[in-house]
Amino acid sequence: xAEVVAPNQxxxxxxxxxxxxxxxxxxxxxxxxxxxxAGDQVKGFLRNQSKILVIGAGGLGCEILANLALMxxxxxxxxxxDTIDISNLNRQFLFRPKDVxxxxxxxxxxxxxxxxxxxxxxxYYGKIxxxxxxxxxxFNIVVCGLDSVEARRWINATLVxxxxxxxxxxxxxxxxxxxxxxxxxxxxxxxxxxxCYECSLDMLNKPVAFPICTIANTPRLPEHCIEWASVLExxxxxxxxxxxxxxxxxxxxxxxxxxxxxxxxxxxxxxxxLTQGVVKNIIPAIASTNAIIAASCCNEAFKLATQCAPYLNxxxxxxxxxxxxxxxxxHQRRPECPVCGGETIDVQxxxxxxxxxxxxxxxxxxxxxxxxxxxxxDGKPLYYQGPPQLxxxxxxxxxxxxxxxxxxxGEISVTSTSLPFTLTLRVTYT
Amino acid sequence: MIQIWNMKKKDSAAAKKKPKIGAAQIRVQKxxxxxxxxxxxxxxxxxxxxxxxxxxVITPDEGMYVGGAFNFSFTIGPNYPHEPPKVKCTxxxxxxNVDLEGNVCLNILREDWKPVLNLNSVMVGLQYLFLExxxxxxxxxxAAEDLRKNREYFISNxxxxxxxxxxxxxxxxxxxxx
Numbered sequence: 001x002a003e004v005v006a007p008n009q010x011x012x013x014x015x016x017x018x019x020x021x022x023x024x025x026x027x028x029x030x031x032x033x034x035x036x037x038a039g040d041q042v043k044g045f046l047r048n049q050s051k052i053l054v055i056g057a058g059g060l061g062c063e064i065l066a067n068l069a070l071m072x073x074x075x076x077x078x079x080x081x082d083t084i085d086i087s088n089l090n091r092q093f094l095f096r097p098k099d100v101x102x103x104x105x106x107x108x109x110x111x112x113x114x115x116x117x118x119x120x121x122x123x124y125y126g127k128i129x130x131x132x133x134x135x136x137x138x139f140n141i142v143v144c145g146l147d148s149v150e151a152r153r154w155i156n157a158t159l160v161x162x163x164x165x166x167x168x169x170x171x172x173x174x175x176x177x178x179x180x181x182x183x184x185x186x187x188x189x190x191x192x193x194x195x196c197y198e199c200s201l202d203m204l205n206k207p208v209a210f211p212i213c214t215i216a217n218t219p220r221l222p223e224h225c226i227e228w229a230s231v232l233e234x235x236x237x238x239x240x241x242x243x244x245x246x247x248x249x250x251x252x253x254x255x256x257x258x259x260x261x262x263x264x265x266x267x268x269x270x271x272x273x274l275t276q277g278v279v280k281n282i283i284p285a286i287a288s289t290n291a292i293i294a295a296s297c298c299n300e301a302f303k304l305a306t307q308c309a310p311y312l313n314x315x316x317x318x319x320x321x322x323x324x325x326x327x328x329x330x331h332q333r334r335p336e337c338p339v340c341g342g343e344t345i346d347v348q349x350x351x352x353x354x355x356x357x358x359x360x361x362x363x364x365x366x367x368x369x370x371x372x373x374x375x376x377x378d379g380k381p382l383y384y385q386g387p388p389q390l391x392x393x394x395x396x397x398x399x400x401x402x403x404x405x406x407x408x409x410g411e412i413s414v415t416s417t418s419l420p421f422t423l424t425l426r427v428t429y430t
Numbered sequence: 431m432i433q434i435w436n437m438k439k440k441d442s443a444a445a446k447k448k449p450k451i452g453a454a455q456i457r458v459q460k461x462x463x464x465x466x467x468x469x470x471x472x473x474x475x476x477x478x479x480x481x482x483x484x485x486x487v488i489t490p491d492e493g494m495y496v497g498g499a500f501n502f503s504f505t506i507g508p509n510y511p512h513e514p515p516k517v518k519c520t521x522x523x524x525x526x527n528v529d530l531e532g533n534v535c536l537n538i539l540r541e542d543w544k545p546v547l548n549l550n551s552v553m554v555g556l557q558y559l560f561l562e563x564x565x566x567x568x569x570x571x572x573a574a575e576d577l578r579k580n581r582e583y584f585i586s587n588x589x590x591x592x593x594x595x596x597x598x599x600x601x602x603x604x605x606x607x608x
Contacts, residue, residue, distance in 0.1 A: 381481070
């Protein structure tokens with residue numbers, strides 16, 4: 001056993017604190033890469049230089065934060081937009097009953113800092129979308145423990161966009177963990193190099209949806225009654241007022257409506273919690289699955305930061321529903337992926353070029369073989385081949401100078417029936 | 431810290447910076463500009479710069495609903511095509527698969543939606559509802575019952591509803607075109 005010294009030194013470190021971790025950092029093993037700088041160099045990077053971002057401070061996030069802090073990451077940032085709900089306390093172990101209602105990120109950060117001396121956890125209570133590229137640039141690694149497809153797609157696209165060929169530091173490894181009941185997955189994404197989150201979007205389980213006529217006429221399940229309340233009754237009664245699934249009053253309204261309907265059809269099982277679960281598409285979370293997946297994510301973060309062992313390439317799935325089954329494979333990039341796929345061409349354009357001239361130039365380009373291209377910039381149409389109304393509305397642009405429509409170094413997205421992917425033109429004016 | 435750059439250099443196709451617009455937006459551009467609609471369907475954009483909110487007018491040229499013009503609103507969310515577009519009929523029409531609030535029972539709009547489907551598939555699916563109304567998936571139960579029990583009676587109800595007539599106490603919107 002290592003000698004234990006009182007843990008109240010200013011650095012938070014004491015002799016032997018990292019004894020076990022150091023066993024893998026002090027000597028190269030048979031499978032460590034040549035770049036592995038055993039000893040002080042790698043320890044110094046891990047403990048004094050690396051900066052890691054954790055997105056999500058929920059079921060996975062609590063585990064990830066604890067693991068990273070105990071492994072020796074000392075500069076950890078965490079983002080979460082949620083506050084603590086009493087139902088989180090069964091597995092989100094950084095929170096206590098007195099914390100209910102407080103921001104998850106803040107409470108988690110304070111807890112970890114108190115428990116692991118010498119670690120700085122910087123919380124941000126808000127949305128990932130609030131932060132800009134400069135914010136994400138400061139990190140070496142991003143670890144996600146999220147429950148939302150939308151947030152994952154956003155951070156994935158943001159990190160893919162961040163990659164700048166002239167700056168090696170712009171490539172941020174993204175480690176994504178996810179769980180659903182007894183199932184989970186961990187993956188390592190090198191934006192622009194390996195398959196990205198968007199590449200694998202078709203692997204997602206479909207959100208559960210019931211035929212609307214079943215909901216309207218022949219409900220058999222409590223879920224049918226809840227969907228009846230949220231899909232049909234809410235818009236009928238409240239008009240254009242949006243259902244806010246985070247508002248307990250809205251959930252209570254749905255619960256009452258669904259209960260009445262359930263009684264009418266002699267269906268049992270409509271509860272407030274189920275109502276919230278159905279409308280928020282909540283999947284039962286199991287603490288132990290979170291622990292397995294978070295551990296995998298953190299092992300990968302540790303290996304990427306230290307190079308002490310080969311990293312996951314690139315997708316690990318864990319299925320605990322029938323015994324234990326796990327499988328690791330290399331998920332392939334999708335060439336037509338709208339985020340990391342497609343092609344970008346740099347185009348030098350004369351100041352006198354009109355949009356029409358650019359279109360002609362595109363059609364003549366032998367190596368693209370494009371037919372009937374539609375063009376937009378920054379989400380706004382430049383010229384659309386259809387539908388007729390949009391073609392007509394964008395036709396006047398054809399005669400305009402391109403420099404009046406697209407700024408220097410601006411980007412044009414080109415789609416066409418003959419292109420299975422999106423072509424991007426980056427224009428510079430000469 | 432791992433240096434992925436060397437790995438990246440080997441993969442020459444990797445160097446591609448994408449525009450900062452959403453994946454949903456580009457997919458909608460592709461879906462819309464590549465629509466292949468028959469003359470019986472027309473898209474209408476209240477704001478041609480807003481591709482995520484528009485309407486579709488269907489004017490069937492055969493079947494029981496010939497003579498009517500049916501309006502549907504399309505709303506496309508940021509999670510498209512992971513999630514289907516939201517489609518509603520903006521008129522009160524007499525149809526077994528459309529309720530009085532404008533909800534539409536079409537499998538590919540809910541339980542059978544897949545990201546490989548596109549706006550064209552949804553629009554063709556909607557038109558099909560007017561050619562072959564389906565009494566087995568009712569949203570307007572009375573209309574479905576009418577269709578099941580007596581097709582001729584149902585057809586005369588449809589004709590009357592197109593003119594803005596009332597059926598079983600419900601007055602329908604006049605959707606007839608000259």
